[in-house]
Amino acid sequence: MSLKDIQKDVHNWTKQFDPQYWPPHEITARLSEETGEVAREVNHLFGTKKKRGDEKESNLGQELIDIIFTVTCMANSQDIDLEKEWEKMMDEKSHGRDKNRFKKKI
């Protein structure tokens, strides 16, 4: 399951809809919603918050993958190649401005 496959999966699944992709601002709002669901789950799993009884059990893995799905919708709708972007980012992290950003082990 490569990044290309993921983009293809999303392309094939969404082509049953009309429009195939929402406008960018709506995908962004969805991304904000999905990010909020991860945050809620993290508070539930690792924080002080007590869930209301009527909220159904959730799952961090599924919340995370919902974000990747939403990001992929945005990428597809804007003709962005996530694999190229990944390589560019890892190259930047290895050689560029982020190289010394965090404390390294001695």
Add this chain to the structure above:
Amino acid sequence: MSLKDIQKDVHNWTKQFDPQYWPPHEITARLSEETGEVAREVNHLFGTKKKRGDEKESNLGQELIDIIFTVTCMANSQDIDLEKEWEKMMDEKSHGRDKNRFKKKI
């Protein structure tokens, strides 16, 4: 570049740091920050907002991949297998509760 490769890339790159991964709440805050950067970029590209001159040029593809990177850090730190989660989600979308959620083409 599969989801497994991505998780491995992140594992290899982060193992130079101590701690290798931040605590879940800090990764969540970072995810919120990265989501905000996508939102800013979308307003810049598709909205009314005028960027201040001193903000450097940005790039939607890189902002999206930063989210995938952050999600992968969370997955790695919590032993979540993103490929399994992807398959579970696509299966749910195809056969489960989301099947009729959006308007289909006729």
Add this chain to the structure above:
Amino acid sequence: MSLKDIQKDVHNWTKQFDPQYWPPHEITARLSEETGEVAREVNHLFGTKKKRGDEKESNLGQELIDIIFTVTCMANSQDIDLEKEWEKMMDEKSHGRDKNRFKKKI
């Protein structure tokens, strides 16, 4: 109902709890969750998304005020005076760097 009153309301209401305020990262996660709920509501009201039948009716006004509540919790927990911050911001907007940021009417 001044900003000072709001901070007092929150102070009085939260002092029944232990701890009175969550740690900053947990309040931040909650803020992300509340922001996501506004985003969902905006997609519902102004976008393409169709709500699932089992989601109860929501209300933009209450979603917005949940954000103000969460922001006030953070402010209280960090001894931040929101009224002073408001005045500083409005002063900055009127005289400072943001003065010419958006297109004005002629």
Add this chain to the structure above:
Amino acid sequence: MSLKDIQKDVHNWTKQFDPQYWPPHEITARLSEETGEVAREVNHLFGTKKKRGDEKESNLGQELIDIIFTVTCMANSQDIDLEKEWEKMMDEKSHGRDKNRFKKKI
């Protein structure tokens, strides 16, 4: 400085612009951006993250007030009375479903 005054402040300040308020999705994207800036600041103040040298010093109080400003823009643009919403929420918290949501002190 009451919630009504805040809504008036924002109304007066924004009426110099055209349009006076962005569309709801753009305000939502801005809200996501401001929430991300709070998250970044919280990671900076309370977390592991090291800021890059070229990021200028920030301030949690101003980041929080930026959120209140953005929320107020949304409220104004949608004719929402924040004071009424505040009272409704506090009433709900005191008498409604949230009453026993968190651990109380003994």
